[in-house]
Amino acid sequence: MIRWGYAINQFKPQFDDFVRRRQHQRALRIISASGFSGVELNAGTGRWEPLGNPQQIAANFESVAGFGAFVREAALDGVSSWFWDPSIRFQEDLTHGDDPTNPGARDGLVAHARWFSAALAELGGEVLVVRPAPSAANLAEVTDEVIDALAASWTAVADAIAADGVRLALHFDFYSALRRDDGLERLLRATDARVGLALDTAEFTIAGIDPIAFYREHADRVTHVHLKNAGAIDDIDEFGMPAPEFTLLRAGGSRAVPRWFTELATEPLLIDAPGFVAALVEHGYDGWVVVESDLTPHPPTSAMLNGWEVQHVLAPLTRPAP
Template sequence: MIRWAYGINQFKPQFDDFARRREHERALRVISISGFDGVELSAGSGRWEPLGNPTQIAANFGSVAGFRAFVEDAALDSVSSWVWDPTAPFQEDLSHGTDPLDPAARPLLVEHARWLAKALEELGGSVLVARPCAGAGRTGPLDDAAIERLASAWQLVGESIAEFGVRLGLHFDFLSGLRAEDGLERLIASSDPETVGLTLDTAELTIAGIDPIAFLERHPDRVVHVQLKNAAVVDDLEEYRQPAAEYGVLRAGGSRVVPRWFTELGDSNGLVDSAGFVRALRESDYDGWIVVESDFTPHPATSVMLNGWEMQHVLDPILRRVSTTTPSITR
């Protein structure tokens, strides 16, 4: 069964705008009234990431179960998934991030994955969405030995979280070190399909110059999770190779000063064929969550409602094979 969720990440345009319970309540209710069933969390550390990990959730809501009740009070069914960049630090255990390319980091990599997965099980979620490696500006092109190290590291993670009923879904982003020299396809070929699944992000693939529909058709059995969002520009200048591209390119827009890499699903100037992609999902017998995102939007609530309209009136009818002549809203 396909279900719709929304990413909580878009409600944090600045680090101090999403630290209080009233902001959380408003965000969850906006997601709910816009027609979504679940919410996707973003992993993080410290008081400015109150939904970022089990320790912070317990500190703010009494327990993980207390937060699930809070989610359900907003008329959402559950948390769908948790997005995790293992290279980011967790001050809760004084760790400074784990590099999946480093074999010595594997015990802590697995420990953190299990920590998140156990809580995700309690929250009703099913997929741990993980960034497989750092950006290209840090890793450079990955040779075959590096790809094998990544594959074996994530194999351990996938096996370790299975007991919680949580799947691993590696998430490729357009800044990834896997973008160079066909690294993503090489990692897919080197990893175990039973334990290492993929999260397909339509916008990230598009910005990287990869057709998300063609990618889905090549790997229908590997996709365990979907993040659906629109893209405004292709990184055809290959600025993803720059040092600190997370700031200079993703946030500041690179040399073209791109105002927004990601836009709403119904944006008539967007590059992602959302309807075509959802149709391809239906034909591939996909079973799982579709998480809609609008990263870095300046107007979070507006973006959720616009995307909710598109989901309810254009995209979900495709899944249900309901005929509709209602046009998308032109932005």
């Protein structure tokens, strides 16, 4: 069964925004009113990220369970998933990020993954979505040794979080080092079904990969979906720019792309959302489809536009014919 969720990340464009409970309540109600049943959280650290990790959630909502009740009060079923970039430095335990390419950092990687998966289990969530590799700017070559290390790290994480009933999904982004040397395909071949894939339609399209064709080839590995439209394609290979989160993603690279990610029905329609959802149905996909509108200048508008498209165009494709 396909369930529809929405990512909370769009509501926090700057680090000091989206910190008050009334802002969280408003965002969750907008997501619910737009027709979605779950919310995906985004990992972060410190007091400016009250929804960023289990410790901050407990500090702001008395407990993780208290936050779960807060989500349900907004007429959502609960938390679907949590996105975590392991390079985050956590103030909560004074750690400096976990490098999945470094076998010596694996214990810390697994410990942080369990921190999130235990909270996810309490919140009714099912998937820990992770950034599997550093940016291309920070990893010049994807060697066999790198692939072996990544495979071992993420397999260890998948095995660990399975104890909480949580699945792992690797999230490939368009400035990932895995764009080099056929890295994504090699990593999938080096792992098994325990290590799932979160297929992000816009990230794949921007990277020059057809998400529908890729899904059909790897349907057995896709355990999570991020669905959004793309505003442009990185066809001049700027994915290796330094600090891509700022120079490329936010500033748009040399072409100053105004928005890499757009609403599902916004021109140009670089993503065939109905075609992609039809492929999910064709292959019996069972899981969350989380709609995103990262870095939108108008989060409520984007959520409602995407919600209309889901309710009236996409969700009907998943229902049996009368």
